[in-house]
Amino acid sequence: MTLSYASGVSVTPLLGDTIGANLDRTVAAFADREALVDMASGRRWTYDQFAADVDAVALGLRDLGVTKGDRVGIWAPNCAEWMLVQYATAKLGAILVNINPAYRVHELEFVLNQAGIRTLVAAPRFKTSDYAAMIEEVRPRCAALTDVILIGTGAWDALVEAGRAGDRHLLHGIGEGLGADDPINIQYTSGTTGFPKGATLSHHNILNNGFFVGELCGYDEEDRVCVPVPFYHCFGMVMGNLAATSHGACIVIPAPAFDPKAALDAVAAERCTSLYGVPTMFIAVLNEPSADTLDLSSLRTGIMAGSPCPVEVMKQVIDRLGMSEVAICYGMTETSPVSTQTRAGDSLDRRVSTVGTVMPHLEIKVIDPETGVTVPRGTPGEFCTRGYSVMLGYWEEPDKTAEAIDAARWMHTGDLAVMDDEGYVNITGRIKDMVIRGGENVYPREIEEFLYTHPDIVDAQVIGVPDEKYGEELMAWVRLREGAPELTAETLREFCQGRLAHFKIPRYVHVVDEFPMTVTGKIRKVQMRAEAVEILGLGDAAAQRHA
Structure with missing residues (x-):
């Protein structure tokens, strides 16, 4: 019996320097090569x-x-x-x-x-x-x-x-x-208790993660990386910026915010070799008319990450955009972020239907969430990771840190995964209720707390439901006070507008007299999700295959 454990071996050592020292080394080697192009302002910089x-x-x-x-x-x-x-x-x-x-x-x-x-x-x-x-x-x-x-x-x-x-x-x-172990970055993740937590990351965490993402993408000073994903996420600032600068590659910013036409225009005009995006971005890019008319022949690779990646979208990215070496990455902010990545040499099936294998210098395992024991390969359980990438902790929240990182420094992700005999991983769900909407992590508890401030809502439960565009959308199940006027998705949206970030506003509302409960009085969100697929007619979205 082989256990669901893998460690990433590598002949390339970890970097031991700070981000500033690493940049200085790149500048010394590639001073005259382009480092940055900002399309919106027309500005460009050599290193x-x-x-x-x-x-x-x-x-x-x-x-x-x-x-x-x-x-x-x-x-x-x-x-x-x-x-x-x-x-x-x-x-x-x-x-x-x-x-x-x-x-x-x-x-x-x-x-x-x-x-x-x-x-x-x-x-x-x-x-x-x-x-x-x-x-x-x-x-x-x-x-x-x-x-x-x-x-x-x-x-x-x-x-x-x-x-x-x-x-x-x-x-x-x-x-x-x-x-290198000094804290250098705080990134807030939506909070399970109503408030975000500040994942605190070191030079060592994010510089190495960016570097090894770049290594597995085959980056060198000839590469030009188009980054339409936001810099405030690890996807932009680590997998994008740090992966590029640690290899002497160039970052191309197509626009201040994602715009599919701007992304394609930037790839064509700047001869980009790599393009990043969450699945919804790639879907939008593929639907853009210029995807079939612009010269995108410079594209070689790229990364799709941030939420489950539909298999059919991945295939189209390879076939229509020519991104023959495109990778899927899986991770979380707390792990700098990438724990697994597909490789260019993986078979097409592996690259479109899994999130790859363990990153260099990291360890991963799948455990029984109840016992903490590592499960046999092929058995679902909670995905855990350990190594240089695990955050220092949540900023000034030692109790929350201890809940996420155990005494042996394993980060418990809350994600359900299966590892196959060759070490490839599939993410099959989440122990936590977290919803990933178009690459944004949303914790229902935060929205539920806010919905309680609505004068007509006496109880609220928020779930993620399948969505073909965003991967998941938010649905609020609510109980109303007696005599309250009808509550619709539109009126709830008006209540939330300007008070909640747009991606946290529920798209669907379902008014109920009571919630499905277990015999011990716990809300059965699994049952609610299953019922929601029927109520909303989301069978096709639910049937989509993901890595």
């Missing part, structure tokens, strides 16, 4: 130019008093400045706190206070959100916040100019005082 601007931003932040361990928030869509701040904070040893561009006022306020953000770099606005006004609204209630720098304004220009006038050699001295 030498990129390093100069990173150092200017770092010295500008230092002039504001930012030092090692200080939290610097970044609240902006994808843009060159986001990337400059990412590397500048790493050079100072400051901790970059990623803030979701979809956040509303109460979510922004929570993150600013929970992380103790000292300096906030933000876009003035994005889409319909007036970031500047939202920041001013919460600022009196955020004691730690001393500086707000809005990108594209005089404050940003002054920061950069002050940094340009500084002495870049100072950064070498600062760098010598930084360690």
Whole structure:
């Protein structure tokens, strides 16, 4: 009997340096090669130019008093400045706190206070959100916040100019005082108890994960990686930015937010070799008319991740976009993020129907969730991972950290998985109730807590239901107070609008007198999901095959 355990062997050693030192090494090797292209603004940087601007931003932040361990928030869509701040904070040893561009006022306020953000770099606005006004609204209630720098304004220009006038050699001295295991990044994951938790990651965590993702994609200085996925996720800033810069490759930002036409235009214009996306993005790209008319022959590889990957979509990405070496990755923010990845040499069936095998230098196992014992291969259980990628912990939440990471440093993902005889993994479901909607992790408890504030709702349960476009959509089952007016999906959406991030607003509403319960009084969400498929006629979406 072979157990569901695997370790990733590699002849390539782990990187032991900091993000700043690694960037300096890449710049020394590839100074004149392109590092970054920002399509929306028409700007581009060689590695030498990129390093100069990173150092200017770092010295500008230092002039504001930012030092090692200080939290610097970044609240902006994808843009060159986001990337400059990412590397500048790493050079100072400051901790970059990623803030979701979809956040509303109460979510922004929570993150600013929970992380103790000292300096906030933000876009003035994005889409319909007036970031500047939202920041001013919460600022009196955020004691730690001393500086707000809005990108594209005089404050940003002054920061950069002050940094340009500084002495870049100072950064070498600062760098010598930084360690690879220092915390460098906080990313918030939706909270099971109503509030997000800040996964705290080190240089060692994310630099190595980005590097080995790039290794398995075969990156070198000739590659040009189109990144339409958000930088505030690990997908963008680790699997994208750090995978590229650790190999001397170029990052191409097609647009501030995902736009299928912009992504395809960027691939064609910049001769990109790699394209990233969650399944919904690739579906949109495949449905874009220009997918069949543009010259996309430069594409070789790419990554599909973020939520279960439909087999048919994966096949089309290979056939129509020419991404013959496209990979599926699986992981979570708390593991920097990737634990398994398909390889270019895997058979087509393996690459379209599994999430691959263990990453180099990591361990994975599938356990019985009740006993903690590793199950035989072919038996479903909870997926766990251990190694360099496991986060330092949840920011200032040791109890929550202990719930996720056991005494032997195994991260318990809450995902149900099966490992086959060759070590390939399939993700079959979740122990937790987490819903993954178009690559966004959503915890129903957070939405349920919010729905309780509705004057007519006495009880609410939120579940994920199958969706052909987003993988999963949100459905709220609610009990109403006696005499309450009819509640529809539309009226509930109006109640949530502007108070919840758009991806947390339920698409479907089902009013009930009582919820399905176990004999011990627990809500039976499994039964609710099965009933919802029937009620909503989602049989086709439920039948889709995923990796």
